Amino acid sequence: MRATAQWAVRRAGRSPAAIYRNALAADSPVGRARALVAGLGECGTHQDVDVLLPFLEHPSPRVRAEAVRAVRRLGGSPARIAGMLTDPAPVVVRAVKQALRGQPDAVPAARLWELLAPESPPHVRLGAYEQLRAKDAWTRVHVDLHLLAARDVELGHRAQADLNDWSRRSAATAYRAPTKEMTLRLGGLIDAAEPLISPRQAHQLRWILGVG
Template sequence: MPAGGSAGIMTAVGDLVDRLFRRLRTLFGRVPAAAVPARGAAVRDLRATVPARPAVPDLPEGVPDLLLAACHPNGYVREAAVTALGERDDVTALPVLALRAADWVPEVRDRARRVCARWLDRAPAEAIAGLAPAALALQARQEGRWLAQAVGDVLRDGPPEALAAALASEDRRTRRLAYTTGVRTLDVDHLVHAARTDSDLPIRVLCAEAAIRSTGDPEVARRLLTSRTAAVRAEAVRALAAAGDTGPAVEALTDRSALVRATAQVALRRAGTDPATRYRALLADQRPPRPAVIAGLAETGTRADAALLRPWLAHPSSRGRAETVRALRHLGDTPRDLLLPLLTDEVSSVTRQVVQSLEGHTLDEHHLRPLLHPPHPLHVQRAAYRLLCAQGVWTRISVDLELVATPDHALCGTARSDLGEWLRRDAATTYSVPDGPRATELSGLLAEAEPFLSRESTRSLRFCLNLT
């Protein structure tokens, strides 16, 4: 804070009292005599309430200690530390200066901003490397926009070395801003390299689009066809197809990524080719077919193609089986008798797909209940539990009570939470009660689970199940 800050406040207090007396003259034509002696007392009393500027302890000499002082809770200490750091030519201070440039105290903030501005003007490359990560991380703060804007201005209008420093930064925000700002100035090789290797997905996509757009050379797009990023491969396929080369689109029909397949399918349709025909041919030729072929036929085919896919529920790879279940569901074909055996698949991804396909079916509860328990693996138990709960409210309550009464079961906690959720949310809108054998079953299960339930839960369940 500026020297003499307390004196400035006292001056302001005196001005306030003077304005008060001027207002009295306006109202009464003069200041009441009784108020005159009070003027000096009022000023003295008000001045007595103004705290004196606290003494700032002696600051350390070393930069590490000054960095700690710049984070002190006392604003005067932070201000003094920022001033001292501004007098030292040490880049290690830049992140803390960036933090203080967004300080809530105006005097601290202004001093830090002046120091940062000097760094950006005098040594832009070093300043960008030290300030940009913190500035961009803090830009959402109330006072954080100034430094982020200053960094962006230097990247846009400053020397090339500043942009180069930002492009080489390990901070993804800094690199992202640098590429967004300077993408038009970068050569194609740099863009292709970044599109293939940068760790940040938005940067890879940005550079791929810029590289393809900058020259219009199909060879640039071909270099990106082998990228590990689906969005980059898709952009390369789209660009080549737009240039009249649909060969990569044909190859991309069997890409692992749905985004790339969709791009290829659109490109081939525009070229007058039906991608479903190509998928059917591949399905007939490949034994076993690649999972992407199964997925692609579901994406482009009709319900009649479900008959071609059903045999591959026995695909030798788990991904092939999971993709077949998903593909059949996409085509509106969920054959219960064919899917139920896959509930016990050794791979959880297959089981999850089966559950999604069977949730709308009415299933045999007596077939599913044995799957709730060992020796079936946990993912099979979870699948059986989810399907049983979808069979109706009393089946759901029955399964929950059975599992709650088995405290060492892996799904006991899940069942207890589900039972509590039903009591809180759904019980009040369940307008029927169990009867006959189901009521007898639930009564017995509640008696077994009672030692593991709270008294309130037990009482509520007895009431809701009409077992009182």
Template sequence: MTRATAQWAVRREGRDPAALYRDALTADPAAGRIRTLVAGLGECGTRQDVDPLLPFLEHPSPRVRAEAVRAVRRLGASLARIAPMLADPAPVVVRAVGRALRTEPDVVPAARLWDWLGADSPPHVRLAAYQGLRAGDVWTRLHVDLHLMADRDAELGDRARADLIAWSRGDAATAYRGPTPEARDRLDALVDAAEPVIGTEEARRLRWFLDGH
């Protein structure tokens, strides 16, 4: 709100606030100001400001990196440029990337998301990978939920179980096209493995959908 008010006041005087942010960023600003300047340029800059902002995606401060993600996304940068940052060591950065990718979940290959879902990834990266896979096609969503159920995943298992139940009791009705035979075999095996966790009735319901009703 403070930045928006200041930008309005600058425009009222016939000046360009984006130019002020550009000049300040190139003048070696104090570390504490960088995040605000990046945010401001992202709010009132143009597509031409993307390239000057890209170096801030590698800034040592996680909050600056997160702000740079928001800024370059807002200015129209390719999502492919920020997608690898879904594995950033800082949760605040990963959350910013995850929000940016919501409109185009296919930017990150599913194979990479499965790699990041591995047990050796930090919890915040695993959560982002799960959310990315869940946002894919319906059978990938079912696959990742069942995978976490079958593996008795302690960190994501509750989320997966709740999503699985929500899907089978609501969204499944919109799954008009069934899985491929290979995917059906894989999902059938996962249902068998997850049945002790999800219960016999829920497993029966899932098999019914997999068999094409």
């Protein structure tokens, strides 16, 4: 519907982006903020990012999520969005995860490990997990084994399925060896997680790492 309206406005010689921009600049576009943010994200320019940034703090989670999508669509900084991985609303964190896809370095690994802690809300932990596993191959194996070794109730099943997927699809192409420190860490985690993974998988991981 928005695409049709935008087409009609352009055909009439007007700019839909200007209409969205002016409407958002008005005081409290109650009830319309989400649609206006989405519309500007669809037809605005990079210069409109500053118009959209305040809506990342809107009281409505749906508006915040829409603002995340719009800001990234218009080339906004991933760093500004990355801080919203701790948003109290799962719908916002899901939008952040999608916006950060292909941006593995947007959040420092140390911060993601902090967010993965058991005391974090489940949706925040899931977002941190998915960002960690997207970092690189050995961080992916590390976080999967960490969750399995910890017998993590919330994320353990995801970690096991992901480790199985890595073993089937990606292990054979893991040409770059991990650092010595990472190798030692992973060796200990394999020992701790072995009751939850197959002996064949444990043997495969040890063989790749060159540990006994």
